[in-house]
Amino acid sequence: MKSRGRQDAILRTLRRTGTSTLAALVREVGASRSTILRDLSALRDEGYVIHAEQGRGGGLRLDPGSVPATARLTVTEVFALIVCVSSMRAARTLPFSSLADAGLAKIEKTLPPDTLRDLRRLLDCLYVGPLAPQVDTSTLGDTEAALSPAFEQAFLERSRLKFRYRDAKGTETERQVEPQAMLILPPLWYLVAWDPMREDFRHFRMDRISRPEVIEGPAFRSRRVPFDAGVQPVRYA
Incomplete structure (x- = not known):
């Protein structure tokens, strides 16, 4: 397990149990005593207040109010939240979408400038618009489970993505493209890509x-993707 994963596991354990011991964290996280001590030190450096009780057993307690909940959100995690909230907002009929929108806006106000800059770069690739009434959605199917992780990796790392594609007539072709943007036209989701061929x-x-x-x-x-006037980039930050 990488350091970020271990530290998140430590925080979850301390939040769940209230008080834990070093030995219990070693068992829970599956790391050595010295590794857990390093992770605790790193968490304290980030601003988490972790009290250590003296005496046998070495009790540890996390101050729940020591760090805002957004402190450990990465750029991609915030972007993922925006994708989900944007799809809710675009659907217009889902309950709690406006509350989710307001909550996300509060999160983004706490982001440091460098994180905000990277987030805006990702938002330049996220577009939402209304679905044209003539588009047939009767054949809408489930998205293949393997697509989400593959698309996320290719999109974030700017790697080419190869796949089989079935058009409206049922004809299948093999494609190898450069994912440039994501387009949400509820209930349809589109990969917008540059096709080198x-x-x-x-x-x-x-x-x-x-x-x-x-x-x-x-x-x-x-590449800057040309869209119709009705399609707009998502803007929060």
Whole structure:
């Protein structure tokens, strides 16, 4: 387990149990005593107040109010929340969408400038718009389970993505593209990509993609995607 995962596990244990011991954390996290001590030191450096009780057993207690809940959110984690909230807001009929929107805005106000800058770069690749009434959604299917992790990796690392694609007529072709943006047109989700073979942008319905595979190699360059006037980039930060 990497250090971030261990530290999150330590925080979960301390929050859940209230008070724990070093020996219990060693068992819970599955790391050595010295590693747990290093992780505790790193957490304290981040601002977490972890009280150590003297005496046999070495009790440990986390001050629940010591650090804001947003302190350990990464850029990609905040972006993932924005994707989810944006899809809720675009659907317009889902309960609690406005509350989720307000909560996310509060989270973003606490982000440091460098995190905010990186987040805005990702938001340039997230678009939401209304679905045209003539679009047929009767064939909407489930998205293949393997697509989400493959798309996330290719999108964030700017790696090419290879997959099989089934068009509206049922014809399947193999594609290898550069994921440039994500387009949400409820209830449809699209991968917007630059197709090097066709030297043009293409929109791929995610429920029609199968057998996705990330292609390792140099990062491709970002391209500005042209959209219709009704499609707008998501803006929070």
